[in-house]
Amino acid sequence: MPELIAPTAELHQAWLEAHHEWGPGPHEDGFGLDAEDEVESGPGFAAWVARLADEPDPARALCTFRWIVEDGRVLGGIALRHRDDDFTRRAGHIGYGIRPSARRRGRASWALGRVLDLARTAGRTRVLLVCEAGNHASARTIERQGGIRESGERGPEWRYWIDLAGRAPEPDGHRHPPGSG
Secondary structure (H helix, E strand, O other): EEEEEEEOHHHHHHHHHHHHOOOOOOOOOOOOOOOOOOOHHHHHHHHHHHOOOOOOOOOOOOEEEEEEEEEOOEEEEEEOOOOOOOHHHHOEEEEEEEEEHHOOOHHHHHHHHHHHHHHHOOOEEEEEEEOOOOHHHHHHHHHHOOEEOOOOOOOOOEEEEEOOOOOOOOOOOOOOOOOOO
């Protein structure tokens, strides 16, 4: 059973395995990794993890990061951006990524459902998610959680809104539109 945990320096090797499986590039959304972060060494990794956990109060935090972990393996990351700034308007309130070997098993949808609960608890009534145009797997994940795609294409991305008002989590951990059972 996967867990959603706060980043920890204790999972350095497990995180590096996931990171190396992805390969180079900006496709690890959800981890909060910046180009200047040095994560290969123990001290560099610990400094990066400390930066991610800088603000423990979600009401004041810029972002809440969580890792998707199962049996000691880091399967992916997911981030909840709390501000409505230019970056969030461009990248979305929630960003996530699943390492290639862990995809197509419902883990992104599971993690997104839990982070929607965090967003609701933090006072959000609606969240924006953005994925690359043509990324049908990510689009299905967002749509399963109630995402409604904005009409009209905006270049290389698809933009989805999820309304959190009046949508309580179901006991099975899935969200269903009001009145759908």
